[in-house]
Structure formats: structure tokens, C-alpha cells
Amino acid sequence: MKAKTPSKLEKILASGNMAVTSECGPPRGSDPEGIIRKAEMIKNHVDAINITDNQTSMTRLCSLAACIRLKLMGLEPVLQMVTRDRNRIAIQSDILGAASFDIHNMLCLSGDHQNFGDCAQGQNVHDIDSMQLIQTVRYMRDEGKFLGGDAIQRPPQMFVGAAANPFADPYEIRVPRLAKKVAAGAEFIQTQCIYNLDKFEDWLSKARDRGLTEQVYILAGLTPMKSAGMARYMKNRVPGMDVPEAIVKRLADTPKEKQAEEGIKICIESIQRLKEAKGLAGFHIMAIEWEEMVPEIVEQGGLYPRPNVD
Amino acid sequence: MIVADKKPIEEIIDYVKDYQSILVLGCNECVTVCEVGGKKEVGLLASALRMHFLQQGGEVNIGERTLERQCDHEYLEEIRDNIDHYEAVVSIACGVGVQFTAEKYQTKPVYPGVNTLFMGANEARGVWSERCQGCGQCILAISGGICPVSRCAKRILNGPCGGSTAGKCEISKDIPCGWQLIIDRLKALGRMDDYEKINPIKNWSTERAGGPRKVIREDLKL
Numbered sequence: 356m357k358a359k360t361p362s363k364l365e366k367i368l369a370s371g372n373m374a375v376t377s378e379c380g381p382p383r384g385s386d387p388e389g390i391i392r393k394a395e396m397i398k399n400h401v402d403a404i405n406i407t408d409n410q411t412s413m414t415r416l417c418s419l420a421a422c423i424r425l426k427l428m429g430l431e432p433v434l435q436m437v438t439r440d441r442n443r444i445a446i447q448s449d450i451l452g453a454a455s456f457d458i459h460n461m462l463c464l465s466g467d468h469q470n471f472g473d474c475a476q477g478q479n480v481h482d483i484d485s486m487q488l489i490q491t492v493r494y495m496r497d498e499g500k501f502l503g504g505d506a507i508q509r510p511p512q513m514f515v516g517a518a519a520n521p522f523a524d525p526y527e528i529r530v531p532r533l534a535k536k537v538a539a540g541a542e543f544i545q546t547q548c549i550y551n552l553d554k555f556e557d558w559l560s561k562a563r564d565r566g567l568t569e570q571v572y573i574l575a576g577l578t579p580m581k582s583a584g585m586a587r588y589m590k591n592r593v594p595g596m597d598v599p600e601a602i603v604k605r606l607a608d609t610p611k612e613k614q615a616e617e618g619i620k621i622c623i624e625s626i627q628r629l630k631e632a633k634g635l636a637g638f639h640i641m642a643i644e645w646e647e648m649v650p651e652i653v654e655q656g657g658l659y660p661r662p663n664v665d
Numbered sequence: 666m667i668v669a670d671k672k673p674i675e676e677i678i679d680y681v682k683d684y685q686s687i688l689v690l691g692c693n694e695c696v697t698v699c700e701v702g703g704k705k706e707v708g709l710l711a712s713a714l715r716m717h718f719l720q721q722g723g724e725v726n727i728g729e730r731t732l733e734r735q736c737d738h739e740y741l742e743e744i745r746d747n748i749d750h751y752e753a754v755v756s757i758a759c760g761v762g763v764q765f766t767a768e769k770y771q772t773k774p775v776y777p778g779v780n781t782l783f784m785g786a787n788e789a790r791g792v793w794s795e796r797c798q799g800c801g802q803c804i805l806a807i808s809g810g811i812c813p814v815s816r817c818a819k820r821i822l823n824g825p826c827g828g829s830t831a832g833k834c835e836i837s838k839d840i841p842c843g844w845q846l847i848i849d850r851l852k853a854l855g856r857m858d859d860y861e862k863i864n865p866i867k868n869w870s871t872e873r874a875g876g877p878r879k880v881i882r883e884d885l886k887l
Binding site for chain 2: 438439443465466467468470471479481482483484485486487490491502518519520523524525528531534535538539547594595
């Protein structure tokens, strides 16, 4: 696949290197220090940094402003955008806003339902869905037009991503759903956190059988566990998450003060195993409020140093 | 049908506490079927209000009436002669009935006695659930007869989202995932190929977003 945008992430993937991305959650306040500090911790170990968009529907500093902050630091942001909070006017407007700062990566999502967050009584918008958001960005980029048909002066040059959850139900449509996102125009995929490696490998091999790994770069999502409690919570309380009992047991059997270390070890082992999976294009490491561990995970996973494509 | 649910009696009392004569007005249609606003419920609400005012030591005249429909002029006209015997009306029809009554009797305060919820079906005795949001441009033909607008919490036209777990929606284990239902149905119909068709961006101008809606049928107008 040849790079079609100025995105550094796309260039790295197109060059055949495994990409490494990570993510930072913006603060629940207006102090940008947190984003700067998190980005500083990981900037030499990842190719691009996702900024989450009011994840779990908790109101936070906006993804776009945090992405601009990264851009001003000379880093490569991935703008996450959910369809929950914006109609098609706001979506197109925010895409242009991002493009005006030469933000070149976007991840198209529907977003958690608002009842998980601090505004459970609010409306959700969902004027368009995540599949249609992919189509919208691609249309704006490739046709240089607004949804309304008018020409865009200096169209956005976005490398367009989508999420995939190989573990949500029903399993049988997980690969067809990926195919749908690819058909809609997704160019890279960042998956849900993977703990059930067997199931992920099965999903990936089915995607490969359909030729999808030739059409889209798939980045395996990984989140290190901090404790057995976190593993249990993810297993039982987070929708669409598949945490095998063996992982919970391994952490629970580890003395409390060593559980975090064990969680990192599991994450590194996952990278080492999945690096060999045919059709995988990279990793997306989501160390939630634990960004300081990303460099060690990347190094121990054998993904360091990062390639230089510029 | 239009499905409604009871309002707390305290809320209704708070609306009408200062009146000396009140008409409780029911409707014989949807709200009768969902057992919240028919003749029986008019009697129950009127009794509850009488008891309340008696306990307060007041003498309040509570009238009872149930119309065939509150969403039609001709039936609403039936109370024209005696509505002036009352200072206020508590309508336990749906929101349409409450408003149509208020429009017809401009100087009479009309209070809602139920919460109007949705267009739904009677799933089982005492259980009603939503089936339609009246988007004005029915897409049931492409989704196997199950509506993603009303059955998916995010009204996603290309679902399911990543939160679908064991056939349930991410917001509650008691809510079936609408897209699981669509997929089950497409499978039963042997139409799974349809799943991979991308449903285009919807025109919401025929829905609430387009402003108050109206149907004018020239062929029926007098």
C-alpha cells in the first residue's frame, strides 16, 4: 500500500515497518500540563499518539485542542472523534479545524453511550455512525467536497482509521464488519484491548483469508493490567471486553506489590507473540494513566528504536 | 400504540392543589390499552384526588369523563357544554390529547396526568416496549424488519457497536442489542449478504430534526 497523505503514521506503515501508537486521555480541566507531560514520556517510543474523545462519556478537555497541543510540540497526533456528540456540521467543521493545524490522522468512532459518564441525562447525537464518519472523512479528502456538495478549499489530508473489536458479539460478523469498515474507506484499524490472544489470532486469520490485511493496516490494541482487581473489573464490567480467566488468575496468584510488574510482563509477552502474527501491521498501546510504562513495554517488546521516515 | 406511564400522584396534586373543581379526562384509545388513561384509570385518579382533598379538609369537586379520543375535534366537542363547570382539567391521554384539549379550550388550564413515552407493542401482560420513533422515512426494508433507529441506543445504521455483549446492549443487560436482533433476523431470512451493504447517511429532516411535522392529504381534505 502506498502512502496517500502526509501522515507520518501512514508513511511508517507503508514502508513495511511495524507501527507503534499509544494514547493519552486529556485532563478533566483546562491545564494542558498533563498532556504535555504524558506526551514527553512516550514521544521517543511511539510513532503517533491518539487523543481520546471524552472516553467513557466523561467530560474532558477536547480531543482537538489536545491534538493541536501535540502538533505544536512537533509530535504526530491521531484525532479520535466520536459521533455521539456532534452532528454532521460539527463533524466536518472539526475535521477542517484539525486539518488547519496539519493534523493528518483520525480515528472514527461511535463512542460509549452517555449513560456511562457524567452527563447521563444528556442527548446523544449520532446523526451519522462511525461507518459513515469514515465515509465522510474520505469524501472530504478524496473528493475535496463537503457532504453538501460544495468544494472545500484546501481539503483535509487525513489518514483514516477505525476501531475494531474482535471480541464483541456476535462473533460471526466481526470479520464482515471489518470488511464493511474497509469498504467504507478505513485505512488503519486500532483494535480493542486484546487479552484473549487465541481469539484475536483467529479473527486476524479470518481477516487475512478475506484479503483484508492487504487492504488495511491492523494495529493490535494492548492495555497492561495494573492489578488483579483491574483484570476482574475489565472482565466483568467493561462491555465487549474478553479477559480470559487465566489472565485474572495469573495476576491474582501474584503478590499484590508485584501485580503491576506482572501486568507489564503479560503485555510484553503479548507483543512478542503477536509480532509473529501474519497480517498484523503494528501495536496500539493504551496504558491508561500509566503512560510512563510505554517506553519499557516498547523496548522489551523489541519495537525500539522507532523508524525515522522523514 | 402510543405508550404512556403513570405520573406520581404527588406531581399531579401539586399542579391542581389550588382548584376547587377539576375534571379528570381519559381517552379510550392507546392509553386505555396500556391501562394508564382509560375509564378505569380516570376513576382511580379521581378517587385518589378526592381522598387527598378530603384529608386536607377541602371540598373539591372532581368530575370524571372518558372520551372516545382526545386527538379528534368531534369527540373533544362532547365536553364543550360542561367544561365550564370545572376550573381545570387533568388529561390522562397521551401528550397529543393533552395539547389538543388545551388548544380547543383556550382559557382552561389542562395538566398532564401521565408521561407519554413511545410508540410500542404489548410484549406481555404489563410489559410494553418501544418499536418506532417515527423518523418519517422507514428503513425497515433494509434491516430485516427490525428498526435500528428505535432498537439501538445509538441508533447506529451500521451496527452493532463494540459494546454488544451476549446479545445485550452496552447500557443494560435488560436491553437486547438491536443489531443482534437484526443479524438474527437476516440470518433467519437467509439474507446475511445484506449485512455487508453499507447503509448510507440518513436524511433526518423527516424526523424531529426537521421541525414540527404535518401530513396533508389533498385526497381526503374537505
